[in-house]
Amino acid sequence: MISFPVATREEIAAITARALLEIGAVHLSPSEPFTYTSGLKSPVYVDCRKIIGFPRVRSRLIDLSLTMMADIAGLEAFDAVAGGETAGIPFAAWIADRLAVPMQYVRKKPKGFGRLAQIEGELTAGQRVLLVEDLATDGGSKVRFVEALREAGATVSHCFVVFHHDVFPGSRDRLAEHGIEIHALARWADVLAAARATESLPTGELDEVDEFLRAPLAWSAARGGIEALPER
Template sequence: METLVLKLHEIEAVKFGNFKLKSGIFSPIYLDLRVIVSYPDVLRQVSEAMWKAVEGNAKFDVTCGVPYTALPIATAMALDHGLKMLMRRKEVKEYGTKKAIEGHFEPGQTCLMVDDLVTSGMSVLETLDALNAVKLVCTDVVVLIDREQGGKENLKSHGLNLYSALTISEILSILSKHGKLTDEVVKSVHDFIAANKVVKPKVETQAAPKRLSYEEKAALAKNEALKRLYNTMVAKKSNLSVAMDVNSTEKMLALVDEIGPHICCLKTHVDVLDVWNDGVAKSLTDLAEKHNFLIFEDRKFADIGNTVVSQYSGGVYKISEWSDIVNAHIVPGPGIVDGLKQVGLGQNKGLLLLAEMSSAGTMAKGSYTEETVRVADENPDFVIGFISVNPNSWTKKSKDRSLVHMTPGIKLQKGGDGLGQQYNDPKSAIARGSDVLIVGRGVYKAEDPKSSAAEYQKAGWEAYLSEL
């Protein structure tokens, strides 16, 4: 440890003088551990010292470096000791997986947090929140240097044990012993540390709201179609919606009869069918009654209120007569909801708004999604929820916890189709806040659609139960 401390002083990772800190106060000591990445031998000494501090004291499945200075330290430790490592992103990307925690792990695993030093412990607590959000369990933190300004006590109040390879007092003692510091400098640092403690009383924060069960959501629902949807899901133990995007009406009706027992909702695109008339509509609603599922016509209305009134109620398809649910973009503004409500509300229909889409390059994100939430909150009697991909990242902005989140692009394996469609598996979609999983080609193009539907039903329901 003496060799390490002397080396840290030599490469100016530990400096003495008069340094202005981020807080605006001046300090006689400054720790700049970022420089160790330029000294591989020091980096290895640091990671080994930290490993010895925690080895045998903490049990864990994975480690996670606190960004950014500790990432190379955590990497060195992982390489030398065969540890599984995760990495936290400070800035979560708006594209790709949108993950805050990178790496492979399982919910419920224990994670050791690795940081370079601790003052108040705030950077550790930020990482703790991100790890807890993905259901990792954290009880231990290891650092190179404890500044002895209250971080250990602060972390303890949050249930975290701090292990440090060094303390400021130990560093001062070693450097003084080797003639690197005068007694005056040592005293000035001790005085500074004593005068700048950052022990903070633990603030009792309100726990994040638990995920509501479908029964609880049904009880809160203000729309009859939404209540029926949740009650159907509970009765059938299914959160599966199949998108029946086939061209043949005859084939569509035959497939729906096969998969009907396994779905809570059928998603249609009637304008791609080769035949449509009142008799086909009657056959479809008869199947819905026979197998107890709702019909969602994926019309994606996107016109002014006066136009959508006619599109919804009239024309060739007379959508409002046979569908329970339709959806719309809010690009035209809130008037589109007023127009659709004029037709559907009195018939106990429901409207989904497109908050996000599963296609690559979608513009349904950010401020568009926020405006969609606002429009939904203003129409709780008719808007029943959203088409969404990652609802947990923005649902806290909604006042209504009964709203349903339907997620398209679900497959048992992640991937894409080469045409911009991005797939998510049932477990990850449910973990992101989805309520209803929309599966298309994974069912209707399967060799055995009925067995495939049963497989998706089971996977989706198990994923939902695991999140409660």
């Protein structure tokens, strides 16, 4: 029998934020900004891949993910779980295992040999699939993964991530336009609040993060990064 811990959304966000800080998954570098795949410059980078190296943390976060998705969608809402290449794959595997449902993974584009497959694993038409990723920025990759799953016959309306930046203009609207609801254990507001409460990161650097979060594209443009998100 699958058991789900009892926790409110606020408790889930606080626990996740503290866990990310505890394992050193939150990196700050205002003086030498990180460059995201999109070309955006940022003083912060969250490395959710670190979670795979901390079994107790990942077990707790998977518990919380099941609690959240059961509350949002129900206990019998999904027939399968799909992980986005590559960081979403381990999280999808753990969630699928706990739900006792099949798992697939979705490539960013079809592989260039063999069956030219973009989706690996058994997928049948009409399957209700939960897309799982480690984090979300502007939502563009989530749309591409969902489109691939739908083209293969799956029904996809929910995407789960451990962490969602949730500061980029139009990211939620872009997903909603494609019929996708995004759900995250924690957002930047949660991590920032936890960092200040625990004094686990330098206050001056957190102030710089605050500035970035209020206007991420302007902050990026002022430091040589993109000043607008690419059209999807």
